[in-house]
Amino acid sequence: MLFISAILFITIFNVESIEVSNNVCSIPSDFRFDCNPDDPSNKETCESRGCCWYPNKDDNGSPKCFFPTNYQGYVIKGIENRKNGVTVRLTRNSSSGLPQDVSNVNLEVIGLDNERVRIRFVDADASRFEVPMPFLNVSQSTINSPLYSIKINRDTGNLQVSRQSTGTSIFNVDLSKLIYANQFIQLSSLLVNNFLYGLGEHKDTFRKTIDGWKRYTLFAGGTNPTENINLYASYPFYLMIEPDNQAHGVFLLNSNAMDIITQPAPAITWRTIGGILDFFIFLGPTAPQVIRQNVNLIGRPVMQPYWSLGFHLCRYDYKSTNKTRETFFRNIQAGIPIETQWNDIDYMDRYNDFTVDPVNFAGLSDFVNELHSMRLHYVLIMDAGVSGSEPPGSYPPLDDGKKDDIFIKNKSGEIFLGRVWNFETTAFPDFTNPATLNYWTKQFIDLKNQVDYDGVWIDMNEPYNFHQIMPCPNNSYEYPPYTPGIQPLNNNTICMSCKQHGGLHYDVHSLFGLLETVATYEAVKNITGIRPFILSRSTFPSQGHYGSHWSGDIRSTWDFMKYSISNMLEFNIYGIPMIGSDICGFAGNTTEQLCMRWSSLGAFYPFSRNHNDFDTIEQDPVALGPKVVAATKYAVNLRYRLLPYLYTLFHEAHTKGDTVARPIFFEFPLDVNTYSIETSFMWGSGILIVPILEPDTKTVNAYFPEGFWYDFESLKLSVKSTGRYENITIDDDKIGVYARGGSIIPGYLVTAMSIADLSELPGYLFIFLDSSGQASGSWFSDDGQSIENIQNGEYTYSHCKASLNKISCDYENVFTANNFKIGGIMLVGVDKKPTSVLFNGTQIDSYFYSDENHALKIDSTEVFERLQSFNVDLSYN
Ligand SMILES: *[C@@H]1O[C@H](CO)[C@@H](O)[C@H](O)[C@H]1NC(C)=O
Ligand SMILES: *[C@@H]1O[C@H](CO)[C@@H](O)[C@H](O)[C@H]1NC(C)=O
Ligand SMILES: *[C@@H]1O[C@H](CO)[C@@H](O)[C@H](O)[C@H]1NC(C)=O
Ligand SMILES: *[C@@H]1O[C@H](CO)[C@@H](O)[C@H](O)[C@H]1NC(C)=O
Ligand SMILES: *[C@@H]1O[C@H](CO)[C@@H](O)[C@H](O)[C@H]1NC(C)=O
Ligand SMILES: *[C@@H]1O[C@H](CO)[C@@H](O)[C@H](O)[C@H]1NC(C)=O
Ligand SMILES: *[C@@H]1O[C@H](CO)[C@@H](O)[C@H](O)[C@H]1NC(C)=O
Ligand SMILES: *[C@@H]1O[C@H](CO)[C@@H](O)[C@H](O)[C@H]1NC(C)=O
Ligand SMILES: *[C@@H]1O[C@H](CO)[C@@H](O)[C@H](O)[C@H]1NC(C)=O
Ligand SMILES: *[C@@H]1O[C@H](CO)[C@@H](O)[C@H](O)[C@H]1NC(C)=O
Numbered sequence: 001m002l003f004i005s006a007i008l009f010i011t012i013f014n015v016e017s018i019e020v021s022n023n024v025c026s027i028p029s030d031f032r033f034d035c036n037p038d039d040p041s042n043k044e045t046c047e048s049r050g051c052c053w054y055p056n057k058d059d060n061g062s063p064k065c066f067f068p069t070n071y072q073g074y075v076i077k078g079i080e081n082r083k084n085g086v087t088v089r090l091t092r093n094s095s096s097g098l099p100q101d102v103s104n105v106n107l108e109v110i111g112l113d114n115e116r117v118r119i120r121f122v123d124a125d126a127s128r129f130e131v132p133m134p135f136l137n138v139s140q141s142t143i144n145s146p147l148y149s150i151k152i153n154r155d156t157g158n159l160q161v162s163r164q165s166t167g168t169s170i171f172n173v174d175l176s177k178l179i180y181a182n183q184f185i186q187l188s189s190l191l192v193n194n195f196l197y198g199l200g201e202h203k204d205t206f207r208k209t210i211d212g213w214k215r216y217t218l219f220a221g222g223t224n225p226t227e228n229i230n231l232y233a234s235y236p237f238y239l240m241i242e243p244d245n246q247a248h249g250v251f252l253l254n255s256n257a258m259d260i261i262t263q264p265a266p267a268i269t270w271r272t273i274g275g276i277l278d279f280f281i282f283l284g285p286t287a288p289q290v291i292r293q294n295v296n297l298i299g300r301p302v303m304q305p306y307w308s309l310g311f312h313l314c315r316y317d318y319k320s321t322n323k324t325r326e327t328f329f330r331n332i333q334a335g336i337p338i339e340t341q342w343n344d345i346d347y348m349d350r351y352n353d354f355t356v357d358p359v360n361f362a363g364l365s366d367f368v369n370e371l372h373s374m375r376l377h378y379v380l381i382m383d384a385g386v387s388g389s390e391p392p393g394s395y396p397p398l399d400d401g402k403k404d405d406i407f408i409k410n411k412s413g414e415i416f417l418g419r420v421w422n423f424e425t426t427a428f429p430d431f432t433n434p435a436t437l438n439y440w441t442k443q444f445i446d447l448k449n450q451v452d453y454d455g456v457w458i459d460m461n462e463p464y465n466f467h468q469i470m471p472c473p474n475n476s477y478e479y480p481p482y483t484p485g486i487q488p489l490n491n492n493t494i495c496m497s498c499k500q501h502g503g504l505h506y507d508v509h510s511l512f513g514l515l516e517t518v519a520t521y522e523a524v525k526n527i528t529g530i531r532p533f534i535l536s537r538s539t540f541p542s543q544g545h546y547g548s549h550w551s552g553d554i555r556s557t558w559d560f561m562k563y564s565i566s567n568m569l570e571f572n573i574y575g576i577p578m579i580g581s582d583i584c585g586f587a588g589n590t591t592e593q594l595c596m597r598w599s600s601l602g603a604f605y606p607f608s609r610n611h612n613d614f615d616t617i618e619q620d621p622v623a624l625g626p627k628v629v630a631a632t633k634y635a636v637n638l639r640y641r642l643l644p645y646l647y648t649l650f651h652e653a654h655t656k657g658d659t660v661a662r663p664i665f666f667e668f669p670l671d672v673n674t675y676s677i678e679t680s681f682m683w684g685s686g687i688l689i690v691p692i693l694e695p696d697t698k699t700v701n702a703y704f705p706e707g708f709w710y711d712f713e714s715l716k717l718s719v720k721s722t723g724r725y726e727n728i729t730i731d732d733d734k735i736g737v738y739a740r741g742g743s744i745i746p747g748y749l750v751t752a753m754s755i756a757d758l759s760e761l762p763g764y765l766f767i768f769l770d771s772s773g774q775a776s777g778s779w780f781s782d783d784g785q786s787i788e789n790i791q792n793g794e795y796t797y798s799h800c801k802a803s804l805n806k807i808s809c810d811y812e813n814v815f816t817a818n819n820f821k822i823g824g825i826m827l828v829g830v831d832k833k834p835t836s837v838l839f840n841g842t843q844i845d846s847y848f849y850s851d852e853n854h855a856l857k858i859d860s861t862e863v864f865e866r867l868q869s870f871n872v873d874l875s876y877n
Contacts, residue, residue, distance in 0.1 A: 010085065024052070024069045027066065030264040030267075033063065035049055035063070035067045037063070049065075049096065050068065051067055051071070052065065061214070072093050073092065073093065073094060073177055074092055074157065075091055075157070076089070076175065084110055086108075087106055087108050088152060089107075090105040090178070091105075092104075098183075098184040099183070100183070104124035105121050105124060105180050106122050107119070108120040108122065109152075111148075111150075114147055116280060116293055117161055117283075119159075120278045120279070121178070121278075122276050123180075123276070129275045130278070131254065131255045131278075131511070132511070133542055137296055147164055147283035148163060158172070158174055159171070163248070166242075168192055168243070168244070168246070171250065172189050174188070181481075183480045184480075185274075186271045188269040189269075190267045197573060198239055199260050199262075200231070200570050201230075201567075202216060203225040204566065206565070206566035207675065208262065210262045210264060210266040213264070214261065215228075215259050215260070215261050216261075217258070217259050218236055218259075218260060219489070220512065220540075222460060222463075222537075222538075223492070224553045225551065225555075232539065233539040234258075236254060236260060237573075239287060241287065241665070245669050245672075246286070247284040247287040247669070248281065248282060248285075251541070252272075254276070255275060255508065255540065257483070257484045257489055257510075258270065273483070274506060291575070292658065293657075294573075294574075294575065294657075295544070295575035295657035298541040298545070300545065301653045302521075302654065303531060304650055305785050307339055307340065307785075309606070309608075309650075310337065310339020311337055311338055311603070311609075312338070312607075312608060312610070312611075313338045313340070315613075315618070316345065316611075317613075318343065321360070324367065327622075328371075330622045331620055331622050334622050336629065336632055336636065337637075337640060337752065339377060340377040341377075342457065342611070346614075347380060352386065353382055353385075353386045353397055355395075365450065375754050375756035378455075379455040380456065383460045384420070384428060384462075385428040386426070387422040387423075387425070387426065387427075400443070401439060405435070406433050406435050408500055410470055413499065416494055416495065419466050419469050420463075425469060428494060431515035431516045432503070437519050437522055440520065444523045455534065456532070457535045459536075462512065462538045465492055465493050470495070472490045477505075477506040478495060478497060513536050513539050514539060517534050518546050520536075529787075531785050531787055533548070537549070537550070539576065541574065544575035548579065549576050549578070550581060550582065550607060551563070551564060551568075551579075551581040552586075554586055554587070555585055556591075556616075558694065560585055561598050561601065564581035565678055568661050572660060577659060579605065580606060583610040584610055584619050586612055586613050588613070590616070592627055595624050597631070597691065600692070601689075602635075606650075621633075631734075633733075634733050635735050637751040638712065640752065640755075641712075642745065644781065645686070647820075648746060648781075651780035651797075660684065661683060663677065668705040671706070687712070688739075689737055692735070698731060700728055702727075704738075706722055707720075708768070708771055709721065710738060711739075714853060715853040717829065719738070739766065739828075741770035742775050744775050744800050744801075745766040745768070746765055746781075759818075762824060762861050763822050764825060764826050767802045769827070775802045775803075776800065778799045780795065780796070781795065781796045782794060783817050793813060795815050796813060796814050797811070797813050798812065804830060807827065807874070808872070809869060809870055821865055823864060824857060824860060825856075826858075827855065827857075827858070828855045830856045832849075834875060836874070839863050840870050
């Protein structure tokens, strides 16, 4: 039978079974898939499952017990057409050996549009837990020229999604080896290349290696970042570059604890202990398009308030308002623009959420008002749970939560109590319960009356639990038949059999951070009416649609400084562009040299905050001395000069799903040299950032992709590259910031001590000509805080292009109360002074040419501020 769906190119066919060798177990070790990862794993169990037992073979991670070539766990019983796809009916033919095999699985293959395929495996006879995503855009659109073709082989059970144009197989699974039991689901796919990115959150490189066997455990956990341990978030998403430089992505929508295993074949195995398999395959064909496709599904990034792009200062244990003030002011006095001062949990009364220590933090409200009078901002921390042990009538967060019945319950239906920072016990609001939003909003209103915070930092929301004061029961949720790499699942969190509105904690655990972010976002938006800034430690796909993330409790080491770049690039591909690490490191004492280099790098995190731990030396720039002050000032000043550009990148992320900080290969997809670079990175398409990441050196061997690269500070053409490494020298207080020839960057000539002050300066369009004397770019501006301003048309968006002879900007939309006002143009890469400059046909004289850096500065605040499309014609004799 040959069946072809004309639109989707789904081919289903029977072929003669491929001749296999007599020995159904003779499979190269790189291609073996585990048939008995659960305990007990031994010859007897293995063989009872019809699998091959080779315990003495390579001890490199390859399984001892693996599927034979002729394994037939599920067989295809039928195939039916459905809109834009097919449903394949699978029936279990032999027991997997895991408890409670699902007998009938429906495999739904659905084309969503030309670039995206959804593949769902559901129980045909019963409903199972599915992730209650607060945002999931599964809109379908016309399929007229799909980038993919789908083939299903009835006999062998092979399902392949391939790239139509090249035949490259993207998703290549053997359905007969699917395991689909109640608490154990496993599927493997062959991969086409070893350029793999994603599968977070882990302390790892950005590019994942597949030359050996590796297990990635995904389950929200609060352990300090350590290799091979599940960290704060679960991102079952990867991006892969194919052999011919095209790219695809695969996202598994599943929130249960899981292992994802990569092996050298190369191949990948998803092994989750609940929910369903719900894959989204993105065909790109470029990496940035894959990210757009992913982010359009899970929600494009929220627009951040402009102030949040400033420099932030925090530490755990200032211990008092006085010390917070003192630290803030000494840095302001040193000329460091601190846009936002923060406090960690020490501001609270006995570490209870929504309280302020009346003794040590008396006067906090006055200090915050003083920050506001300077047009600066304030953010405070909030823990995931509230105190569970305050006397009735003394602590509304507990009383209200009991009254509203919004706390997470233990298995017997009583409020589950854990012990986090609170002195006695902690009760956890259930953010899967819609009623929790009102409760949460009320607490934030009460807090706003105590301290006029601008943003909220939510922590410990994996959720973390120091002590199991109510021991977890012994059942199959606490101790499932297979436990991914976390022992046990309930270690340092709440019990898996706790009851939540949205299901068992076992299923919704990894959603806590995301759903708390959504509630906090909605609460703060409701209270202030302007864009909320919400920073969360635990996250899940969709987080970027509401809030931001930082890399958590990293250590003050050179190694972690490098990791901060990998983490930043990774969260950008997850749709969370507002990301950064604690500058100079959180845990452990930093050093002057490390903090100096880290302050330079950290100024180029989209989210830029210096923060450190309680048992460490002070780490604000002034405390570390003049070298750190100089490095911070230099880098933060450059950042501020580039803020209109950074803000434009956030707009592109918000409206299109683009990344902000991005790997170089996103811009140079044909240059294989860039695929593994994670020691330098880009802001958008136009700025390359090259930090020093090693101690005791001023030199770095940095890769410059093909093109002209201008030093942004001096405007000099630094490197004309055909794609090569260059040794560059970067002084102690400096960092390499290069503008790419061909880009137009909105920015400033000078900087200011606050974003409000900056917004009053004349802005410039920095035009960097490429080797053919051309450049183009866009800029976006608005009031920096309104929520529906794009829908209301309250923004300016302008598209410009330039050559040696002509500069023109078209305004797609105009709004007058912008943060960014153009005062002039800086045209860089001009060999001689023009003899005339005409603005819309009228001669202007206010231009200056610098022989030294080949830059032409055209000033005319009055004409540019008209915010109308314009042409500048330049002529040279
Ligand atoms: C089902 O399993 C049996 C062994 O349990 C095997 O003989 C048979 O070939 C399998 N396949 C089908 C389609 O029944
Ligand atoms: C939903 O996804 C489609 C297709 O990717 C995209 O065009 C659209 O803008 C998305 N809608 C939202 C609200 O994100
Ligand atoms: C804070 O400083 C003020 C004025 O200098 C002083 O009166 C007060 O005692 C200090 N408070 C604390 C908790 O140190
Ligand atoms: C739930 O909490 C109640 C009250 O604290 C306790 O008596 C009960 O044993 C707990 N149940 C479980 C399963 O932990
Ligand atoms: C849970 O109960 C099983 C069966 O009684 C027992 O074998 C196991 O050791 C128990 N686990 C724990 C952690 O108590
Ligand atoms: C829980 O995890 C910690 C590490 O975070 C580990 O030291 C401890 O042994 C674990 N507890 C159990 C019961 O396994
Ligand atoms: C806040 O929520 C209340 C109650 O749902 C609603 O009436 C009010 O309009 C909201 N305010 C804003 C600014 O969203
Ligand atoms: C940091 O240094 C201080 C002063 O030398 C010391 O007291 C403290 O214990 C150190 N902290 C850590 C975490 O090493
Ligand atoms: C850059 O420096 C490295 C060692 O630091 C050296 O091996 C290499 O030759 C240098 N490259 C260039 C182009 O100077
Ligand atoms: C420049 O000329 C264009 C039409 O050529 C016109 O639309 C625009 O308003 C003029 N711009 C200014 C600033 O006068």
